Amino acid sequence: MDASVDLLINAVVSGLLLGGFYAAVSIGVAIAFGMLDIVNIAHPAVILLGSYVAYIANTVFGIDPILAAAIMLPAFYVLGMAAYQVYYLAFERRDDQSIRGLSFFFGILFIAEVGLIMGFGVDYRSVQAWYTQGNLHLAVIELPWRLLVPFLLGLAMVAGLQIFLSRTFVGRAIQAVAQDQGALRLMAANPAKIKRIAFGLSFATAAIAGAALIIIQPVEPSIGREYIGRIFAICVLGGLGSFPGMVIAAVTLGIVESLTATFFGPSWAPAVSFGVLLVTLAVRPNGILGR
Amino acid sequence: MASSLSISNIDAGYGAVSVLHDVSLTVGAGETVALLGTNGNGKSTLMKSIMGMVRPSAGKITATIEGTSHELIGRSTEEIVDLGIGFVPEGRRLFPKLTVTENLLLGAFRPTARSAIARNMEFCFETFPRLKERARQLAGSMSGGEQQMLALARALMSAPRILLIDEPSVGLAPLLVSRTIDKIKELKEGFDLTVLMAEQNFTQAVRIADRGYVIVHGRIAFTGESAEALNNNDLIREFYLGA
Secondary structure (H helix, E strand, C coil), X not given: CCHHHHHHHHHHHHHHHHHHHHHHHXXXXXXXXXXXXXXXXXXXXXXXXXXHHHHHHHHHHCCCHHHHHHHHHHHHHHHHHHHHHHHHHHCHHHCCHHHHHHHHHHHHHHHHHHHHHHHHCCCCECCCCCCCCCEEEECXXXXXXXXXXXXXXXXXXXXXXXXXXXXXXXXXXXXXXXXXXXXXXXXXXXXHHXXXXXXXXXXXXXHHHHHHHHHHCCECCCCCHHHHHHHHHXXXXXXXXXXXXXXHHHHHHHHHHHHHHHHHCHHHHHHHHHHHHHHHHHHCCCCCCCC | CCCEEEEEEEEXXXXXXXXXXXXXXXXXCCCEEEEECCCCCCHHHHHHHHCCCCCCCEEEEEEEECCEEEECCCCCHXXXXXXXXXXXXXXXXXXXXXXXXXXXXXXXXXXXXXXXXXXXXXXXXXXXXXXXXXXXXXXXXXXXXXXXXHHHHHHHCCCCCXXXXXXXXXXXXXXXXXXXXXXXXXXXXXXXXXXXXXXXXXXXXXXXXXXXXXXXXXXXXXXXXXXXXXXXXXXXXXXXXXX
């Protein structure tokens, strides 16, 4: 087969894998921003916290990064509930969440970043596991394990949460809460409690996404910033409130970035991704699968 | 077991504006009571006071659910719904971006309603075949009449003992109004409910009401102990029939 066809296939495949990882980092924002209307721009910092937890567990205790994330899941869930409680008491209850809430999360982002710099310095950190090197060979396709594992983690997480949201009472209430809080009370559900659970889940996804991030690439404290724009772009592109839409958007962005990086150079990738976002929104203002 | 509602001497309003003055009203077990009055006389404020959405400054609201009495003032809306008091609010308040089925299932959020979901859903679909046809459609994309049906069905999914309905006729074509009123009677009988319905369409409301109250400027101006008494009242002639 022609070398450039191999290159194309491999670029598409690694873009696809990257997309699964993007879904993992975006799903927390898809919940907070897409379903609760909470603009949590500190989410990448929470993901980084997850990366550093996985790093410590891995280097100090020799624990597998994914296992470490699974162990830390309840702690992240509780942290998320606590963060929502502060946000609720300080802003939402007084009905001035939009701008002040944004600065609140901006503050958290900076504090988390500075905290990580003080704790770990600005050096790049990475983890070791059987899947951090080597490839899975399928004919001409090379599947790097360090991309394949985060891809699978991302998809599993999206599938699990999608089932939870569509099949459980709390899940359906989470989908409804931003549409009409007062009406949700008439369903005998407490909106603040529902949002607290949802925000806890959003943080819990960051534990897994953090492990996925440090498996894919070495991390340093300010790396989260690279992801803020991309994450929000994916949520908007997919259509707020739709997980399937978010996955399609994440994969689209992954493939577009990978193709651009392969054929035109990595520096073009962000420009092309945001071009895709703008064109899509011009055609479908509610995103790919927005309701 | 009997479920009833008793409101005694409540005052309520919004901030400095007082709307209700010394309002007393009862809804006996198994009754359908109409709360009649034109716009701006305090019907919705009274409904919201019962549901904990407006806090009365004086008076008592007591609900007896299956023989147990509960004082409602001071409780949150979700607690009141959880006691077994359903509310169909003015403007319907559906979740527009969720499907008909998802809206109905949210209606059954209340733990005591969850065991009866299959039966209640079937009953709702039998009563409103249209909802079954539209089960997978987004609630926001339906017509006004269909949305009113869904709002009623969603309230029933919470398996209430007492049902409050605020202005079911608003925004509906005349034919749909009478159909909706008929459906309310059907649901009331099917679920053995106690119903309080606020309505400004006097003739339609009186068709299914056992008794009624006329509210004028936030006070109960007339208590009609039968549909006949309501029909023959001067005040009502003056308000509704222009005579």
